[in-house]
Amino acid sequence: MTKYYAEPFKIKMVEPIKVLSREEREEKIQQANYNVFALDSDDVYIDLLTDSGTGAMSDQQWGGVMMGDEAYSGSRSFKRLMESAKDIFGYEYFQPVHQGRAAEKVVMPMYLEKGKVAISNMHFDTTRAHVELAGARAIDCVIKEAQDTVNYHPFKGNMDNERLVTLIEKYGSEKVGLIIITVTNNSAGGQPVSMENIRETSKIAAEYNIPVCIDAARYAENAYFIKQREEGYADKSIKEIAREMFSYGEIFTMSAKKDAIINMGGLIGIKKDTALYETVKARTIPLEGFISYGGLAGRDLEAMAIGLQEGTGFDYLQYRIGQIEYLAAKLDNAGIAYQSPAGGHALFIDAKKMLPHIPYYQFPAQTLALELYKEAGIRSCDIGSYMMGNNPDTGEQIESEFEFTRLAVPRRVYTQSHLDVIVEALIAIKERADQLTGYEITWEPPILRHFTAKLKPL
Numbered sequence: 001m002t003k004y005y006a007e008p009f010k011i012k013m014v015e016p017i018k019v020l021s022r023e024e025r026e027e028k029i030q031q032a033n034y035n036v037f038a039l040d041s042d043d044v045y046i047d048l049l050t051d052s053g054t055g056a057m058s059d060q061q062w063g064g065v066m067m068g069d070e071a072y073s074g075s076r077s078f079k080r081l082m083e084s085a086k087d088i089f090g091y092e093y094f095q096p097v098h099q100g101r102a103a104e105k106v107v108m109p110m111y112l113e114k115g116k117v118a119i120s121n122m123h124f125d126t127t128r129a130h131v132e133l134a135g136a137r138a139i140d141c142v143i144k145e146a147q148d149t150v151n152y153h154p155f156k157g158n159m160d161n162e163r164l165v166t167l168i169e170k171y172g173s174e175k176v177g178l179i180i181i182t183v184t185n186n187s188a189g190g191q192p193v194s195m196e197n198i199r200e201t202s203k204i205a206a207e208y209n210i211p212v213c214i215d216a217a218r219y220a221e222n223a224y225f226i227k228q229r230e231e232g233y234a235d236k237s238i239k240e241i242a243r244e245m246f247s248y249g250e251i252f253t254m255s256a257k258k259d260a261i262i263n264m265g266g267l268i269g270i271k272k273d274t275a276l277y278e279t280v281k282a283r284t285i286p287l288e289g290f291i292s293y294g295g296l297a298g299r300d301l302e303a304m305a306i307g308l309q310e311g312t313g314f315d316y317l318q319y320r321i322g323q324i325e326y327l328a329a330k331l332d333n334a335g336i337a338y339q340s341p342a343g344g345h346a347l348f349i350d351a352k353k354m355l356p357h358i359p360y361y362q363f364p365a366q367t368l369a370l371e372l373y374k375e376a377g378i379r380s381c382d383i384g385s386y387m388m389g390n391n392p393d394t395g396e397q398i399e400s401e402f403e404f405t406r407l408a409v410p411r412r413v414y415t416q417s418h419l420d421v422i423v424e425a426l427i428a429i430k431e432r433a434d435q436l437t438g439y440e441i442t443w444e445p446p447i448l449r450h451f452t453a454k455l456k457p458l
Contacts, residue, residue, distance in 0.1 A: 002325045003322070019045050033442070033454035034370055034454070034457065036373060036381055038452075039373070044377055044379045046414065046421060047410070049408065050408050051346065051411060052255060055262075055413060068298035073290055078292040081308075085308060088308055090246060091246065091252075092270065093272075094270070097296075098265065098295030103253035105287060107280070110280075112177040115136075116175050117139050118136055118177060119164060121142050122188050123182070127182070127215060129448050143156065143158045143159070146158075149338065149402075153341075154341070155192050155229070157183070157189075159200075161201055173208040178212075178213050179213070183198075184225070184345070188339070189346075189348040190221075190324075190339075195233065202248035213249060213251050214245070214253075216267075219246075237314075238313075242312065251270050253267075256308070258411075261310060262300065265304045324343060324347055325341075326416070327423065334423065334430065336430055338350055348406050350404065352364055354368060360397075361397050362458060364403045369405045380408070381408070382450060383405070384404055389444075390449075438458050442455060442456050
């Protein structure tokens with residue numbers, strides 16, 4: 001049994017949560033058209049929908065909120081954020097934005113247009129959407145080991161660099177607008193990317209003169225995995241590992257709502273290209289606001305500056321990732337398959353293995369997510385064919401490589417007892433899994449459908 005690492009903090013405020021009856025939950029999810037995003041948070045007991053912006057800020061961060069400088073330009077909170085970011089990433093320029101998808105909105109059209117492609121170890125949903133909104137097409141290029149959810153591989157998030165070269169040759173380097181390295185690799189199960197793999201991907205990109213963008217949302221968790229699993233990094237600090245990681249990219253986009261442990265905020269980093277920074281600034285002003293606030297209040301900038309530092313703490317990361325490893329060990333004992341080894345921010349349950357009788361076009365991962373809510377008031381989400389949506393060229397349903405139900409654990413929020421409730425609910429569902437049926441979509445928007453689509457049970 002994996003050890004549960006005790007919280008490296010003490011609790012000084014609590015937020016009450018309630019538990020609805022089974023009958024009430026079934027009524028609520030029906031009213032939500034079987035879309036977990038449409039549930040009211042008051043009707044959720046344990047909320048694992050996302051780890052984005054759902055963490056608990058520290059006393060230092062809340063103190064920073066009160067000290068935030070709300071000046072429109074040149075605020076001291078902006079300067080503190082610049083100092084904090086430079087200390088961690090080693091880049092020359094940074095641009096705050098209001099969240100990660102805002103960073104993608106600014107950056108992706110700078111590199112991508114109709115006729116071009118972006119290649120990534122795996123695009124997450126908003127990244128894929130912004131690639132397509134720019135007119136380009138997104139190609140995933142994760143290693144084949146990621147497709148085997150049961151067998152262990154220390155870095156299942158890695159880019160398949162042999163295939164990467166094949167894809168570049170196929171499309172032509174001039175048509176590959178961007179290579180995106182996502183750390184950790186969310187869609188593959190929150191799996192880390194090794195430093196060796198990042199280095200090799202960067203070298204290939206340089207040979208073909210293709211820029212590298214790092215999706216940095218969970219960079220600190222990725223650095224922790226490198227420290228724990230990759231030879232030569234055990235004695236390096238999280239900051240030292242992070243600096244080397246980012247040295248292999250030209251630019252990064254970041255949702256700071258993850259590893260900076262804030263409720264709202266994002267960041268764009270530019271290594272040293274002054275002309276590139278000027279382009280980012282010029283695009284940010286009309287899209288997000290003046291460069292020294294980037295769509296954020298001064299208090300958010302202050303909290304981000306502090307959270308970036310707190311998110312690199314080893315004791316915190318050991319506890320944080322230890323929660324996921326504890327969940328995984330419990331599920332091992334119950335014989336429930338997930339993307340192994342446990343990821344950084346979430347556990348990704350293999351719904352295809354739990355519900356093999358439900359085909360991809362009836363959304364097994366969404367089915368399991370809905371059943372978790374009915375069973376115990378737990379809100380999770382689909383990372384599978386339901387999220388993938390339809391092919392933008394043919395309109396046909398895409399079959400995802402994975403059918404994951406993601407249990408994304410908010411930072412510094414839930415206790416060991418909450419995790420035990422999650423395990424008990426999954427065990428109860430497993431015992432009647434063969435009785436579950438899938439769902440079909442009754443209405444959907446053209447892009448990012450999983451946020452607002454309506455479904456009904458089959």
